[in-house]
Amino acid sequence: MIEIKNLHKSYQTGNNSLHVLKGIDFSVADGEMVAIMGSSGSGKSTLLNILGILDEADEGTYHLDNTLIKDLNEKVAAKYRNKFLGFVFQSFNLINYKSALDNVVLPLYYQGVSRNTRLERAMHYLDKVGLADWATHLPNELSGGQKQRVAIARALASDPKVLLADEPTGALDSTTSYEVMELIQGINDEGKTILVVTHEDDIAHMCKRIVNLRDGVIIDDSKVSQVRAKSGIHV
Amino acid sequence: MFSLERWQEIFETIRKNKLRTFLTGLSVASGIFILVILLAIGQGMQNGIAKEFEQDASNRIDVWTGVTSESYKGMNPGRFIQLNNEDYDQTVNKNIDELEHKSGVFRLWGALTSYKNETGSYRIEGVRGSYQFLENASLSKGRFINQGDLDNFEKNAIIGQRVYKDLFGDKDAIGEYIEIKGVKFKVVGVYTDPGGEREETRIFIPITTGQRVYNAGDDIRLMSFTLEPEDTFEKSLAASEAFTAQLENDLKTKHIVSPTDTSAININNTLENAKRFFDLMDMIRWFFWGVGICTIIAGVVGVSNIMLIIVKERTKEIGIRKAVGAQPISIIGMILHESIFVTAIAGFLGLFFSLFVLEMVGPLIETDYIRNPSVDFEVAVATVIILVIAGALAGFIPAYRASSIKPIEALRDE
Numbered sequence: 001m002i003e004i005k006n007l008h009k010s011y012q013t014g015n016n017s018l019h020v021l022k023g024i025d026f027s028v029a030d031g032e033m034v035a036i037m038g039s040s041g042s043g044k045s046t047l048l049n050i051l052g053i054l055d056e057a058d059e060g061t062y063h064l065d066n067t068l069i070k071d072l073n074e075k076v077a078a079k080y081r082n083k084f085l086g087f088v089f090q091s092f093n094l095i096n097y098k099s100a101l102d103n104v105v106l107p108l109y110y111q112g113v114s115r116n117t118r119l120e121r122a123m124h125y126l127d128k129v130g131l132a133d134w135a136t137h138l139p140n141e142l143s144g145g146q147k148q149r150v151a152i153a154r155a156l157a158s159d160p161k162v163l164l165a166d167e168p169t170g171a172l173d174s175t176t177s178y179e180v181m182e183l184i185q186g187i188n189d190e191g192k193t194i195l196v197v198t199h200e201d202d203i204a205h206m207c208k209r210i211v212n213l214r215d216g217v218i219i220d221d222s223k224v225s226q227v228r229a230k231s232g233i234h235v
Numbered sequence: 236m237f238s239l240e241r242w243q244e245i246f247e248t249i250r251k252n253k254l255r256t257f258l259t260g261l262s263v264a265s266g267i268f269i270l271v272i273l274l275a276i277g278q279g280m281q282n283g284i285a286k287e288f289e290q291d292a293s294n295r296i297d298v299w300t301g302v303t304s305e306s307y308k309g310m311n312p313g314r315f316i317q318l319n320n321e322d323y324d325q326t327v328n329k330n331i332d333e334l335e336h337k338s339g340v341f342r343l344w345g346a347l348t349s350y351k352n353e354t355g356s357y358r359i360e361g362v363r364g365s366y367q368f369l370e371n372a373s374l375s376k377g378r379f380i381n382q383g384d385l386d387n388f389e390k391n392a393i394i395g396q397r398v399y400k401d402l403f404g405d406k407d408a409i410g411e412y413i414e415i416k417g418v419k420f421k422v423v424g425v426y427t428d429p430g431g432e433r434e435e436t437r438i439f440i441p442i443t444t445g446q447r448v449y450n451a452g453d454d455i456r457l458m459s460f461t462l463e464p465e466d467t468f469e470k471s472l473a474a475s476e477a478f479t480a481q482l483e484n485d486l487k488t489k490h491i492v493s494p495t496d497t498s499a500i501n502i503n504n505t506l507e508n509a510k511r512f513f514d515l516m517d518m519i520r521w522f523f524w525g526v527g528i529c530t531i532i533a534g535v536v537g538v539s540n541i542m543l544i545i546v547k548e549r550t551k552e553i554g555i556r557k558a559v560g561a562q563p564i565s566i567i568g569m570i571l572h573e574s575i576f577v578t579a580i581a582g583f584l585g586l587f588f589s590l591f592v593l594e595m596v597g598p599l600i601e602t603d604y605i606r607n608p609s610v611d612f613e614v615a616v617a618t619v620i621i622l623v624i625a626g627a628l629a630g631f632i633p634a635y636r637a638s639s640i641k642p643i644e645a646l647r648d649e
Binding site for chain 1: 240243244247248251252551552554555556557558559560561562563564565638639641642643646
């Protein structure tokens, strides 16, 4: 699903060049659930942004579902993002003047799905994350956990190949964190490829594989036995 | 641009952001409103001043005489200078190519006039045929004085609309006989004058007849001329001033009046007065245009400012939209579509509101110098369009920038 070879990325800050990724080789098979770990400044967010076609690598190759991602213009990048990827952010990034349902509808709108179909599909995914009753609520009427579940529903709505989650539990307390992770695990159980960036050990161990980054290189990449998240609340 | 989906998206955005929409709309609508009102008042002042000059031909030159104030060549001051037919004939012969309309005027003040049992006291003016044009009078019935009247000393009269109402009421006046200071005249015409009632309480008779029946010899009270118009106002004015100076000089020489005497020979050049008013009017017009253009600029700046703020405020939203697959063109389209829609609606609302206010309040503020304040509708619509385009352009730059920044940066923007 994901093939990365010798990936380099540096940022220019004034006269200083900051070499963030120093040659990453990394691949993810279909249906995997991978945690990317590392302290801050290790380059994990940068890696995720490149994987998410939100940013471009300076060097190296990146294949996503056998498509080479390189030198894309904004138009094609937007198309690929819409087709291949679903994003879950630490700060949820919901549009605050749109209801939960309308937020979930958005990727479908940009896919050009007709109005009735997209409302139906968005409702289906809201139901899947257990928020069907909250469809008409605005984000600021929802709790943090609920917001993140709306974001997950939105990420799933376009039926992406890969779900990218950047610190999905970073802004949540541990109970809601586990709820969200349980949901993500459930999605992975259905066969979706998932990448989770986190710096929390317990969250990382809820994945099936942990990739450890330090100073822009992978120092450890090993499969782990998955810890099932038990929130006690079943949705 | 016209897809239903886009409209739905925009209406939703507008509905959910009422305050922002309202503020954008208000700045556009008030800009248009102020501009239209200003232009209308400017136009009203122009109309008012133009009206002041309508009562007589706008390039009329009048010559009349008074009493000398200086001794000159052995003559004492206090001598009355009398114009006569000879003065008129000489002036006409000398300037025959330049003159357009010309007439000597013999005048009787407050002449008792009667028709059957109705009587009134009117100003009688013995004139020539082209005096009609000097007065800007138009005939509502019958004809004006012609050459035959002058040659044959016909006792024909053309009465003003007001005189007609006084003496005849609604009856037909043409062919009826009225008595002016004991002499019977036949009414051959009724005229109206844009100068209004005061100008319509007069009776015109042939100058030759007047001089003869009222024992005036060949005295005339007034000479009145217009010159053939030139290509431009400036040329007309120059010709008119030259003619006036020449005429004054000729008359003073002939009647032995000191060149510096200001009371014996009086010349009123309407064009010179007009020039002063036209200059003033031009200034007023430029002033209002200046203020208007400044208003538009202020409006454009206001709209641009708001667009900048809107785009800034929506940076994160734009990032989110891009992350879920929005293409840059659709971002630009969305922002522009919304801004054009809001500014256009607000602009036309401002326009219609200002026109409504003009319609309601306009008649209340009418004075001699503000008449029929109104605005050229095309100019107003053009202004709205300029403002909408300016708003769109102003919105385009930040929208374009927002659409091209990386979603990751937009998302980081808190």
